[in-house]
Amino acid sequence: MTDADINQSHSLAGGPASQRKIADILAAAREEFYTNGFSSATIEAIAARAQVSKVTIYSRFKDKDNLFGQVVSTECAHMRKNFVVENLEDKSLRDILQQAALGMMDFLMREEMIRFERILAAEVTRDPGIGELFLDNGPRRLLQDLTNLLELSIEKGEIQSDDVKASAEMFAGLVMGRMDLFLRYGHKMNLSAAEKQKRAKRAVDGWMLIHQQRSQP
Amino acid sequence: MTDADINQSHSLAGGPASQRKIADILAAAREEFYTNGFSSATIEAIAARAQVSKVTIYSRFKDKDNLFGQVVSTECAHMRKNFVVENLEDKSLRDILQQAALGMMDFLMREEMIRFERILAAEVTRDPGIGELFLDNGPRRLLQDLTNLLELSIEKGEIQSDDVKASAEMFAGLVMGRMDLFLRYGHKMNLSAAEKQKRAKRAVDGWMLIHQQRSQP
DNA sequence: TTTTATTTGTACGATAGCGTTCATTTTGTT
DNA sequence: AACAAAATGAACGCTATCGTACAAATAAAA
Secondary structure (H helix, E strand, O other): OOHHHHOOOOOOOOOOOHHHHHHHHHHHHHHHHHHHHHHHOOHHHHHHHHOOOHHHHHHHOOOHHHHHHHHHHHHHHHHHHHOOOOOOOOOOHHHHHHHHHHHHHHHHOOHHHHHHHHHHHHOOOOOHHHHHHHHHHOHHHHHHHHHHHHHHHHHOOOOOOOOHHHHHHHHHHHHHOOHHHHHHOOOOOOOOHHHHHHHHHHHHHHHHHHHOOOOOO | OOHHHHOOOOOOOOOOOHHHHHHHHHHHHHHHHHHHOOOOOOHHHHHHHHOOOHHHHHHHOOOHHHHHHHHHHHHHHHHHHHOOOOOOOOOOHHHHHHHHHHHHHHHHOOHHHHHHHHHHHHOOOOOHHHHHHHHHHOHHHHHHHHHHHHHHHHHOOOOOOOOHHHHHHHHHHHHHOOHHHHHHOOOOOOOOHHHHHHHHHHHHHHHHHHHOOOOOO
16 A cells, blocks of 8 residues: 555545644654654654644644554554465476565565664564554565465475475575574675575575475484 | 683783673673663663673773674674584585575574564664674675575586575575574574575575576566 | 535644753762 | 862753644635
8 A cells, every 4th residue: 555545535524634744753753763763752842844733743643653553553554465486387396486585685675674674573572462563564465475486395295394484484594594684783794686596596596405404303 | 712812811001800891791781681672771770791891892982883883793793603514515405405494594584683683673773884804704704605605506516506695595585494483583483404405495496406407487 | 606625824732852051969089 | 187179969040842722814615
């Protein structure tokens, strides 16, 4: 759902279009929270960025916590829609995994995602529910999709695994290595498309090798 | 360096032992920062926890930023000393790697480390230098140690790799998978020693398999 | 045009934290 | 005992932010 999609609804009764403002506020809030973290971000700065009065924010959102929660929810919904491990029937497992690896990298290495993860972890102590929300919409979903994919391949006899969940996690681990950690702490990577391909291939080759063995102790 | 080590020095001239207070302040600050994050932690709460007056803190540390920096530095120094990949001459590479994997898990899964990483990433935007400091003392050092170890094994002909750094990162990725991420967002794992062993073995087996092949494309 | 919901700007109260000042007290040294 | 460094507590100025109140303005609907 793009910002534009939200703006289409017209207010039911007088006054300026309110749906649009909500979207503006959420966008502004996201930017402020991403840049300053929860407690340093201020409602007034958000209002200014959204070109909206502070009162309007309080008329739409209960308080700062609520606003932050909404931002995270929105982001999670966005995340859920944009990362899908596809099972392309006609492709080989190798090709599917290669594609998944590239998708994973592109998705997790976006500047947006890095900034999101930076601030979100810090709020887990204050509000553990927010950590669960993120896990359910991001990492767990990703791993589950991957697991499903792998189970199909196992049924087909293409690969072996005695612990599919562990195998899925291994795949993610092989692909990302410590990259997400480095990025989170400000290390610049700027992988070219070719380098990403190379990394994906290395991970897929390694993973396939492990899972084409006869036994997994 | 333990807290006790710091307290051994006696003040050069009159007044209560000041070195001990510095250690107390740092310990208290660490706890407060870990629990509340940088901006929500307050100097007064730190003072109270350290059983020290606020003025004492300001007489020893320039300001809040400085105090936070000192806490991070202390933590980094601690980190540097406590995680070492040892190259035990008489052991097999498999055993060394198994040991390294267990060490890595124990080290990175400590509650302390999880809390540290939660709040640190959030401050990277505000102060990128702090991210670099952490990377240099933690992840980069770990990977470098691992890389050195692997290079020795390559010379001995025990394994093959055309990109040792990538191989070291793969190892870390295989061992940790997405565990550190899950922990950071509040997912409880509580791996038993046996489960850790199992995970370590799986990672080492997989990694060895990949690196005992003839060629690495 | 009138009505009605919504938005706005400004002002406000309340709270809270940073960093400082200063007179006083504590504590180790000489 | 006298001294000097260090620590204390309480108060202060300052700034910032949250969340609210209210009267005026705006824009869509009737």
